[in-house]
Amino acid sequence: MLYTEKIRENFTFSWADHDYKRERLVVELHCPVEKESMTGISLLAYVLSSATEKYRDIVSLSRYLDTLYGASLYVSASRAGNRMIIHFDVDNVPGLYLTEKDNGYKAAGLLCDVITDPYLTDGSFPEETVEVEKEKLREEISFLINNKEAYCTRMLLREFFRDNVRGLPDLGFIEDIDTIDGRYLYSLYRRCLSECNINAFYCGSDLERVKTLVCSAILDNGIGAHPVQFDNSPVTLPEHPFSRTESAGTEQDIFSMIYHSGRRSDSRELAVLKVANSILGGMPTSRLFMNVREKKGLCYTCVSNRMTSGGSGIIIESSTSPDKFAGNRDSIMEEFDALAASGPTEEELRQAKLGIVNSLKGITDTVAGVSSHYFSSMNGTGRYISPEEEIALIEDVTSSDITSLLSGMRYCGICRLHDDE
């Protein structure tokens, strides 16, 4: 079972029953996406995870994590639709199995210190640390080209969203990095702390103490004291489908395509989208896998993924040898159109629902499953939908729900990487 308490209008603390071999505490700070500050927020994740006032460099911090029996500390900043999320996460084994029973509480204390007590010199982040981490961020942004499939889909999303904040690059802009120094970065962090919404989650064996610790860290430090609104403007679909090709010297042609409804979706529609995606290309028995890959032998990879940012959408990713590109792309579009027009067979619908339901039932098997389902639900729909509630929604999906959703989506465009030579 998962329980939620609104500590304040913009601060939610949730916890789950604990019977696991791991414990996890997650605190997310949600800030608006702004072109001017997103590079700085990305850099914050690097700087905050490298030191605290008590553990002033990455080595002493890592050694402390070792003494907590290999607790893992993770700080990231990512853009999720219309918001930047600074995600703080600590994961550890419970004291139950150890000679040190306070292991989890100590790990939670470290996470709170990372948020509220970073290492500062003269009231700002140390310039030396900031310079090192700027280089890491620069590398991280430039690494995006190394994973060709992910790079292609990022290119697709930028093209699709154009001027909408959802289309801004996830990690910010390389050209902004040089303008950042420790003083600016710390003032940005103070602003984020003041203006954010807070979502905390705990699954562990020391609930009362950890809850008190987290609540006092948030409330006593004025975190989220002056929250701001997010830009919820809807997505405008491109008037005509776009097509962009980039030369990447790849062996295969790698491409991503997008279909989108352009309107907001509720939790029921998201359940329909989940089933529709599963039938189209979300599992190894889906139409794209069975027809485009297995029957026609047009590629090895051909998958579809749900997209919930700015409304319901489906992104299809595939790669194939250049001579098969056109045939592969056209076959994928035929499969989408056929499913949108005629819907799934009864058998396909039953299989897809069964697979999704079994996977939802398995969520509670691990702390990682419980926490990722919680945040995916909260960040996708703005409220927590339990696995049981989601199962009921999935069971209700009909063939006509799927045709209605897919036929309401428009083909919006394609991005492709290939070798010009």
Added chain:
Amino acid sequence: MMSKIDIESVSDLLLNDRLYAHTTASGLRVYVYEMPGKSSVSVQLAVGFGSTMVHVLDKGSRYRLPAGTAHFLEHKLFERNGVDSFTLFADLGASSNAYTTFNRTTFVFRSGREYEEPLRVLLDFFRKPLFTEEGVEKEKPIIEDEIRMYMDDPGWRASFNLFRNLYRDIGINEDIAGNLRSIRDIDYRLLNDCFDSFYRPGNMALAVTGPVEHEKVFEIAEQLDQSGSEVPRFESASAQEQDGIIRDSSLDRMNLSMPMFDIGFKERGFARFSDIKYELLMDMVLDLISGESTEFFRQMYDSNLLSDSFGSGFYSGDEYLCTYFEGDSHEPEKVRDMILDRIGSLKRSGLDPELFEERARTSVGSYISIFDSPGSVAGSLISCHFKNTSLYDIIQLVGNPDIDAADSMLRDCFDPSQCSLSVITPTESGER
């Protein structure tokens, strides 16, 4: 060294009355870990036939199987009379997959509490399969696309270039899926012969974990009966790898943001790596050389020689042990030199007992974490089986790690003359 866990109590909490093992009449070793509180069941069936096992005896004569044979067999096994396995499992609410590694081929499925029928379906695939010429030929373009996909992956390419720098004859020097030429030499007869030779119950292990009852699993596992199967054509043969590496560096080019490197050592003491104790110690030694808790890591990180992607590890099999350090750097040669210096200095000074003690706690945490999910328990049971050990043995090792053995391993491994550097560097503008 003082144990950081109460071994008896952890054993009681995690293992006793939960872990069962049994060998079926046909010789299949079956492991069951009962997790009554969980909602999903994880099943892994592994065969001791992986991509490196290319050296065989064919009626007494040495023969080298085409690279990618084990992987090709994995692709085709899950198809019977034109029916794809994925459909059969999905029909029963289970999601299935299969993968080939250097040392084995593993078939997995995950289901809800209703695991019995999918388990029967899984075992049924290991009766005599019917590979056809048409089916095998049709699979080749799909595998060709898979091979090309790996060629577009710089990390994969850096690793296999490294293996080719180090090994002449061990199958690790070939891509797991083979290459565009080698898979042309694979036909349905060869796959049938390999199936008969290697997919025998005695060369396989089954792990079932989750809300299951061991008696029921053991009963179903008896279904795997290959008593009528063919006399095997092939027998495993060892490779005759010569001492010494082939080249100490290689350079390849791709469309990348910055150079990617793999620094590897061709280790000689691989035989003892059949003992899992050395695997656990090697994990610790590698972390103590260059893990985030070392001053060495900070020095490299702060001087921008390394990115966040830096890591280390090892590959081991009956005939090889390859330790490696990999990541991205503008100066891969300098990274290699600094790692060699670091190792030399550690060999002279010995491992720091305080750091060793701290790192040992991480092993304890990792061990306990295995038991958090049915999937990780199943994977660990299979790994232990092929290392001739058990989860009970591991708890003793992580509870009482031996710094002297770790020091001795450090001194025996990482010989600079057996080191090679594989670099993938960005394609220059206008160059392919």
